Amino acid sequence: MSKTAKLYRMVMDKHVCPYGIKSKHLLESKGYSVEDHWLTTREETDAFKREHDVQTTPQTFIDGKRIGGHEALREFFGKARDPNKKTYRPVLAVFAVGLALAVSLSLFSFGTAFTVRTAEWFVAFSMAMLAMLKLQDVEQFSTMFVGYDLLGRRFVPYAYAYPYLEATAAVLMAGRILPWISIPVAFVIGSIGAISVFYAVYIQKRDIKCACVGGSGNVPLGFISLSENLAMVGMAIWMLVRPTM
Known part of the structure; x- marks a missing residue:
């Protein structure tokens, strides 16, 4: 059975959200078929944020449940990053x-x-x-x-x-x-x-x-x-x- 996710991201003439692109890639790399919804104007983006009571885009939905933005999606797939982790x-x-x-x-x-x-x-x-x-x-x-x-x-x-x-x-x-x-x-x-x-x-x-x-x-x-x-x-x-x- 195919896995499907809905992704809402900003795609405008002068701005394409990099986190939206990375979210789409991450979903597809995990075998998801992505319903890619573009928010093409500032008004459309603001209306989406109000409707779903969120502060940022992109936003991913899987099985009707909102996962969140890119970092939340990484966490969902067990790929969360620790910004305080020390590394050489x-x-x-x-x-x-x-x-x-x-x-x-x-x-x-x-x-x-x-x-x-x-x-x-x-x-x-x-x-x-x-x-x-x-x-x-x-x-x-x-x-x-x-x-x-x-x-x-x-x-x-x-x-x-x-x-x-x-x-x-x-x-x-x-x-x-x-x-x-x-x-x-x-x-x-x-x-x-x-x-x-x-x-x-x-x-x-x-x-x-x-x-x-x-x-x-x-x-x-x-x-x-x-x-x-x-x-x-x-x-x-x-x-x-x-x-x-």
């Missing part, structure tokens, strides 16, 4: 893309995937992407950063400067340009960061969010956060002992 996904995504870029460039340059330059590019590209995420909202990043960084809480301008320092070191290291700038910058900020994370996580046993992907992520401060700083320190030391390739 943002950092792991950066590392994965950084590694893929490094491997691709190594294949192009040397004809093989894994070289010394692959490792260098992986660190540099990952640093650059993490810095870019911080630079999207330096104010929010700095607020989170001073919560655990030992230098940032004592000298707030350092919290604002950190993303720019990290980005500068990353770009220069990627091309091994101006090592007399990139090496000390990466070593200093990486060392301070590593000590700060270690102290907050392993000494104070604090359960807080990391500012490593900027202020928008819900990444827990921990070993993955520590690895970012250790990688910077390691890269600086490596470039110091191997100044040329």
